[in-house]
Amino acid sequence: MIKFYGVIAVLLLFLFLPAETIGQIPNVQISYNSVQLQNEEQVFYCPTDSNYILANWRDFQLGYRRCGIGRSTDGGASWSNQLNMLMLDWNNHQSDPTMTVDRHGNFYCCWLEYSATAVNDSSFLTFTISYDKGATWVGAYPVSPHHGDWFEDKQFITIDRTSGVHDGNVYVAWARFDNPTRIMFARSLDSAVTFEDTLIVGPAQIGTGCGYDLDAGQFAQPIVGSDGDVYVFWRGGEITSETECVGYTALKMSKSFDGGQTWPIMAEPLFAYNVFGIVDGNIDVYNCPAGDADITGGPYDGNIYISTLNGNADDIYYHSDILLLKSTDGCETWLPPVRINDDPLGEDVDQFHPWLTVNQDGTIAVIFYDQRMDPSHYMFDVFAAYSFDGGETFTTNHRITNVSSSPDQAERGTPDVVTDPWEGMIDDNGEYHVLTPMAGKIAEYIGVTAFHDAITAVWTDTRNGNQDVFSASYTIPFLEPRLFDPVDNGLVGTGDSLVWSTSWHEDNISYRIEIDDDPLFASIDLTSTPTDNKLYTAPFGLTDGIYYWRVKAFRTVELDSTEYSDVLSFEIDTEVPSPTSPETPGEGITSRDSLPTFDWSITRDSPEYFEIEISTDPAYSGTPPYFHYDGITTTSFTMPEALPEEGTYYWHVNHYDLAGNETGYSSSTSFNFVRFICGDANGDLTINVGDAVHLINYVFKNGDPPDPLESGETNCDGAINVGDAVFVINYVFKSGPIPCGDCP
Numbered sequence: 001m002i003k004f005y006g007v008i009a010v011l012l013l014f015l016f017l018p019a020e021t022i023g024q025i026p027n028v029q030i031s032y033n034s035v036q037l038q039n040e041e042q043v044f045y046c047p048t049d050s051n052y053i054l055a056n057w058r059d060f061q062l063g064y065r066r067c068g069i070g071r072s073t074d075g076g077a078s079w080s081n082q083l084n085m086l087m088l089d090w091n092n093h094q095s096d097p098t099m100t101v102d103r104h105g106n107f108y109c110c111w112l113e114y115s116a117t118a119v120n121d122s123s124f125l126t127f128t129i130s131y132d133k134g135a136t137w138v139g140a141y142p143v144s145p146h147h148g149d150w151f152e153d154k155q156f157i158t159i160d161r162t163s164g165v166h167d168g169n170v171y172v173a174w175a176r177f178d179n180p181t182r183i184m185f186a187r188s189l190d191s192a193v194t195f196e197d198t199l200i201v202g203p204a205q206i207g208t209g210c211g212y213d214l215d216a217g218q219f220a221q222p223i224v225g226s227d228g229d230v231y232v233f234w235r236g237g238e239i240t241s242e243t244e245c246v247g248y249t250a251l252k253m254s255k256s257f258d259g260g261q262t263w264p265i266m267a268e269p270l271f272a273y274n275v276f277g278i279v280d281g282n283i284d285v286y287n288c289p290a291g292d293a294d295i296t297g298g299p300y301d302g303n304i305y306i307s308t309l310n311g312n313a314d315d316i317y318y319h320s321d322i323l324l325l326k327s328t329d330g331c332e333t334w335l336p337p338v339r340i341n342d343d344p345l346g347e348d349v350d351q352f353h354p355w356l357t358v359n360q361d362g363t364i365a366v367i368f369y370d371q372r373m374d375p376s377h378y379m380f381d382v383f384a385a386y387s388f389d390g391g392e393t394f395t396t397n398h399r400i401t402n403v404s405s406s407p408d409q410a411e412r413g414t415p416d417v418v419t420d421p422w423e424g425m426i427d428d429n430g431e432y433h434v435l436t437p438m439a440g441k442i443a444e445y446i447g448v449t450a451f452h453d454a455i456t457a458v459w460t461d462t463r464n465g466n467q468d469v470f471s472a473s474y475t476i477p478f479l480e481p482r483l484f485d486p487v488d489n490g491l492v493g494t495g496d497s498l499v500w501s502t503s504w505h506e507d508n509i510s511y512r513i514e515i516d517d518d519p520l521f522a523s524i525d526l527t528s529t530p531t532d533n534k535l536y537t538a539p540f541g542l543t544d545g546i547y548y549w550r551v552k553a554f555r556t557v558e559l560d561s562t563e564y565s566d567v568l569s570f571e572i573d574t575e576v577p578s579p580t581s582p583e584t585p586g587e588g589i590t591s592r593d594s595l596p597t598f599d600w601s602i603t604r605d606s607p608e609y610f611e612i613e614i615s616t617d618p619a620y621s622g623t624p625p626y627f628h629y630d631g632i633t634t635t636s637f638t639m640p641e642a643l644p645e646e647g648t649y650y651w652h653v654n655h656y657d658l659a660g661n662e663t664g665y666s667s668s669t670s671f672n673f674v675r676f677i678c679g680d681a682n683g684d685l686t687i688n689v690g691d692a693v694h695l696i697n698y699v700f701k702n703g704d705p706p707d708p709l710e711s712g713e714t715n716c717d718g719a720i721n722v723g724d725a726v727f728v729i730n731y732v733f734k735s736g737p738i739p740c741g742d743c744p
Contacts, residue, residue: 024402030070030079030458031469036060038068038469039443041458042098047161047360048105050451051075052133055458056097056109057469058443059083067094067111068469071134076456076473086128086140088113096154099447102168103161106131108192110157110172113140123152125172127192143172143186143195151177152184154444156221162295164228166259173201173220173232180204180213183220183234183267187260201232201254201263210245216267217252219288219444226295226302230256231331233289233306238269249273251289251308253331270334274311276320280371280378281407283441285309285320285352290445298362300390303328307340307356307366317348322368324356326391340385342397342482343372350377353442359450361505363388363476367400367448367457379404382446382459386476388509393501393533396482396565400457400472409462410442442467479503480562481511481533481551488568493659497536498570503553503562506532512552515540519548519567537572544572573659578603580610580635580653580663585671590685592674594642600635600653600666608657612637618650618668625649643673679714679728679739681706687739689732695725714739 031038037060046052053076059068061083070081084094096112107130114123124147128139155174160166170188172195175181183202186195202216217236224230232254239247250269256262273287291306306325311318323337341351354368364387371377381401385394446459453476461470482501486492503509513535515526525542528535548569553562584599585591598612611630613620620626625644629637643649650670656662676683681691681698683706695712697703699722706712712720715727730736 025400025472025474027400027402027461028076028079028471028473029461029464029468030055030081030471031057031059031068032061032081033464033468034061035466036063037467039460039467040095040097040445041447041460041469042445043447043456043458043471044099044101044107044449045451045454045456046105046107046133047101047103047451049133050454052105053449053456053473054099054101054107054130054134055079055447055469055471056084056099057458058095058097065093065095067097067109069109069134069137070458070469070471072473073133075454076471079471084109084111084128084137086137088124088126088140088142098155098157100157100159100170102159102191103163105133106191107134108157108159108170109137110155110192111140112152112155114151122147122150125152125155125174127157127170127188129192141193141195144198149178153177154219156219158222158224160224160228160230160259162224162226162228166224166228166230169259171222171224171230171260173222173234175216175218175220175234179215181215181217183216183232183236183254185220185222185232185254185260185263187230199263202234202236202252202267205237205239205267209241209243210239214239214247219286221289221291223291223293223304224295225293225304225330226297227330228259229330230260231293231304233270233291235273235287235289236267238272249275249287251287251306251325255331270331271308271325271337273308274313276309276311276318279320279350279352281410281441283352283407283410284444285350286444288353288444290355292356292358292364294358294362294390296358296360296362300362302330303390304331305356305358305364305391307354307368309352309354310337312345314345317346319348320350320352322351322354322366324364324366324387324391324394338391338394340366340394340397341368341370341383342385342394343370347372348377351383353444353446355446355448357448357450360452362390363450363453363505364391364394365448365450365455365476366394367446367459369446369459370397370399373399373404379406381405382457382472384448384455384457386479387502388505389502389533393484393499394482395501395503396479398477398479400474401459401461401470403461403463405460405462407441407462409465410460410467478553478555478558478560478562481553481565483549483551483565483568486568486570488570490570491657491659492537492570492572493657493661494537494574496660497534498549500533500551500565502533504555508555508557510554510556512554513549514551514564515542515547515549517545517547519569521548521550540572542572544574546571571659573657574661576661577608577655577657577663580655580666582651582653582666582669585651585669587669588671590672590674590677592676592683592685594673594675595639596643596671596673597636597638598651598653602635602655608655609633610635610637611654611656612651613665614639614649614651616645616647616649618670620650620652646674648672676708676711678711678743679731681712681728683707683711687728687731689729692725692728692732695720695728696722699725716740716743 040058043055053072055070125143126140170192204213220234236252238250251271255265294303322340370383456473485499610632614627679687681694714724
């Protein structure tokens with residue numbers, strides 16, 4: 001057996017210390033006991049005193065929509081709550097509660113206000129403010145003082161906490177109906193007391209083939225980057241053909257470089273969604289983005305993170321996962337998505353309603369609903385995951401709720417006050433009927449906040465037989481590592497590495513990794529003690545074959561450890577595929593085929609993959625004309641797109657396998673591509689007497705035309721006749737001029 005032991009001696013102590021266990025997290029009800037609905041939650045710690053936590057939610061305890069406010073003064077152990085009473089004079093309904101807090105500890109709540117008896121289906125966005133950690137509130141302050149022939153919907157808010165030139169600016173983004181919907185934006189320079197004129201940051205798109213303007217979208221969320229730039233993200237449509245009604249659903253973004261005053265970047269599509277609309281129990285979920293920015297000044301400062309639901313075509317199932325999308329360059333580019341939920345693939349489990357926050361240390365916390373606890377995948381819980389490495393990996397997920405919720409218990413009871421046509425209907429006999437609640441049955445978002453390692457989550461819970469607001473306040477647990485790469489039964493080749501989740505803060509963590517050809521680890525083949533979450537294969541020294549691996553994490557300050565991770569397997573494959581030998585088109589040949597077929601051979605049967613490069617540059621610099629194709633599974637390949645111009649082309653082939661082993665590119669072979677040779681009337685790529693005969697047959701005997709026609713026009717007189725045949729004969733037998741040689 002080959003042994004590879006690390007040198008971190010202190011880890012030997014850790015092996016004898018008990019691992020931290022994850023017990024049930026206390027769940028605390030925030031909202032009043034009521035047969036009515038409470039849902040759509042937001043929550044924030046006070047950044048100057050983490051004992052104070054404020055939450056808000058949509059509350060139906062009066063029989064129609066109002067908004068509740070919860071306040072904890074003991075770090076979430078207990079809560080008081082009330083209905084918001086600060087409203088505009090003519091309104092009696094509220095909805096879509098959102099919240100934010102500035103770096104001084106002033107809290108801002110935003111509500112959608114509307115009148116159930118208004119003639120026009122219109123609404124206001126209003127703010128209330130607390131300067132004393134939620135003890136009292138002032139307002140309401142409208143975003144716009146005027147009614148319009150529209151309905152404002154699904155507003156989210158944020159504030160600049162960067163200490164920069166725009167510090168304290170309050171931003172709000174929302175969807176404005178009636179169709180076509182626009183994504184709107186407004187900013188306040190005086191702490192949400194007044195707002196500047198609203199701006200359109202997500203215009204509707206014109207689709208002439210659709211016969212109407214395409215809606216801009218919904219669920220707009222503003223985010224402030226570490227440099228004070230303002231982003232708005234939302235779920236919207238993207239037209240790919242204006243003449244046809246063709247497009248896709250996308251994560252879209254607008255960006256302002258001057259604190260929200262102007263928007264030079266508008267409605268850019270960033271990610272194509274696999275659309276997912278409803279989970280079990282008739283719960284609407286959509287592909288809503290929920291994100292945050294790292295403004296900590298730490299190693300991941302400036303990163304933008306978006307968590308979002310996305311459909312996953314997984315074997316026979318199409319279910320929803322939670323993905324992280326990340327940009328490290330101000331949203332110029334986006335890295336490949338990371339799957340946040342860690343339930344096994346191949347099961348019909350849905351995750352939905354994610355919410356994400358970044359704490360003062362740059363740690364990402366994400367919560368979401370999850371069906372994995374129910375064998376029938378119908379009941380749902382709230383789960384959480386964390387990233388300590390800037391979103392590269394996420395921890396093993398853990399359950400926050402201690403009782404599962406049922407969609408069947410999400411219906412509300414008989415209304416106390418029957419005044420709102422939005423929430424039910426009266427039939428022809430005057431009898432009131434309760435309808436399935438609008439806004440997604442359990443509404444459309446939940447909330448999470450973090451103060452260093454302290455987390456508070458809020459969600460809609462049905463354990464009491466209807467919808468109530470529950471919370472959990474806890475410290476981020478020290479979780480066993482989650483194995484990321486390779487996937488179970490995956491391949492590992494030369495130069496690959498084993499990757500697992502960062503389980504704790506990167507300056508206070510180390511790991512023990514064990515690898516064995518026995519899944520019970522009876523006699524371990526390799527042990528290593530790295531301080532980061534990767535083990536490169538270079539020092540393995542293991543022969544090709546199937547192995548099992550597991551990882552344990554150690555906090556180097558607390559001197560404690562996790563349990564071992566799950567055990568996964570991988571196969572080491574270091575055998576290099578056989579080299580390739582280019583065959584056709586062969587060296588120096590001339591071809592008129594603009595879609596050439598390339599053939600090559602290999603020295604042994606190894607059914608892996610090939611990639612081919614074709615270029616006019618022998619160095620294959622990527623400068624056009626340049627073509628690259630990979631994933632080829634046979635030793636023959638026909639170009640799917642035509643060579644764009646005549647000239648000399650070079651091609652070579654690389655042979656690789658799924659373990660990452662490769663031969664490297666073969667030697668180059670060149671060929672000449674010409675569309676035709678003047679005088680080559682019969683298309684055999686040579687000029688001889690056969691071409692003269694071909695022309696005579698065409699002119700006098702109705703024979704086949706030259707291919708192409710212009711190849712037969714040899715003497716530059718603008719016509720194809722017997723003179724062209726004579727010109728070819730003179731060239732072949734009498735050393736006459738080259739066909740077309742003197743043509744202008």
